[in-house]
Amino acid sequence: KQEVTQIPAALSVPEGENLVLNCSFTDSAIYNLQWFRQDPGKGLTSLLLIQSSQREQTSGRLNASLDKSSGRSTLYIAASQPGDSATYLCAVGIQLSVGFNKFYFGSGTKLNVKP
Amino acid sequence: DVKVTQSSRYLVKRTGEKVFLECVQDMDHENMFWYRQDPGLGLRLIYFSYDVKMKEKGDIPEGYSVSREKKERFSLILESASTNQTSMYLCASSSPFRFYTGELFFGEGSRLTVL
Numbered sequence: 001k002q003e004v005t006q007i008p009a010a011l012s013v014p015e016g017e018n019l020v021l022n023c024s025f026t027d028s029a030i031y032n033l034q035w036f037r038q039d040p041g042k043g044l045t046s047l048l049l050i051q052s053s054q055r056e057q058t059s060g061r062l063n064a065s066l067d068k069s070s071g072r073s074t075l076y077i078a079a080s081q082p083g084d085s086a087t088y089l090c091a092v093g094i095q096l097s098v099g100f101n102k103f104y105f106g107s108g109t110k111l112n113v114k115p
Numbered sequence: 116d117v118k119v120t121q122s123s124r125y126l127v128k129r130t131g132e133k134v135f136l137e138c139v140q141d142m143d144h145e146n147m148f149w150y151r152q153d154p155g156l157g158l159r160l161i162y163f164s165y166d167v168k169m170k171e172k173g174d175i176p177e178g179y180s181v182s183r184e185k186k187e188r189f190s191l192i193l194e195s196a197s198t199n200q201t202s203m204y205l206c207a208s209s210s211p212f213r214f215y216t217g218e219l220f221f222g223e224g225s226r227l228t229v230l
Contacts, residue, residue: 032217043119043205043221051216089158091219099211100165101146103219107157 002027004092006106013080014114021075021109023090028068031101032093035064035075037086038108044089048075080113087111118142121206121222128229134193136225138206144220146209147189149173149181151202152224158205164189165211196229203227 003026013019023033032051036044048057048064050073056065063076073090089108096102122137140147148163150173160173162181170181178200182190189208193200206222 034219036221041203041224041226043121043223044207046218046220049216049218093209093217093219099145101209101211101217102160102163103148103207103209105158 002030002092002094002104004090004104004106006088006090006109008109009107010110010112012112012114015080015082017080017113018076018078019080019111021077021088021111023073023075023106025071025073025092025104027094028071029094030068030092031095033064033066033073034091034093034103035062035073036089036091038089039086047088077111080111082113082115085111085113119206119208119220119222121204121225123225124223126225126227128196128227130197130229132196132229134196134227134229136191136193136204136206136227138189138191138208138222139187140189140208140220141187142208142210142220143186144208144210145186146211147183148207148209148219149179149189149191150205150207151175152205153202161191193227196227198229201227201229 035047050066061078087108091103091105149161150158164183180192204225209219
């Protein structure tokens, strides 16, 4: 069974720092990997989606990389801001059969960016 | 903008009541999912559906049922609510991987309290 781990569980940094969040998975037979942001009491907002054939994706100050062979992904946040404070989750997508997907989630990294 | 809409953001119900949680997506997605999220336990899959009238049990289906009569709508039913079903419920949808990115989209969540 696929297991997804995120380290660290919590992170507190001063504003302006560049930071890296880590996600690891046990089975490299994934279809895609997605990073989400979750604010307290809210749903998950998609940040970046990386297909299994891709190495990285970028959106603004965010960059996500994927190394399937080692079972790792990183989310890089440049010049962090207090508004980046949230919980960040990664999820790997598995194709169970044609037209039939399943997703496995990490437990998240809770980020606090101090002004 | 793509959208997953959950009918109720907050519900308070009594033990033994029947509870309906509704989810509608406007992206013509085949795959729809219901998760619950609890502190320290992460996201856990309750049920998912890959087509109209099709459903599959997830990791924690006990005490729940689902209905998918139309492609855009996926309902979660608690036949007889219990206090241990107090949780945040999250609905999500995605296209199948075969011809699409398979990106997963979430609703805003429904916070259910059972007294």
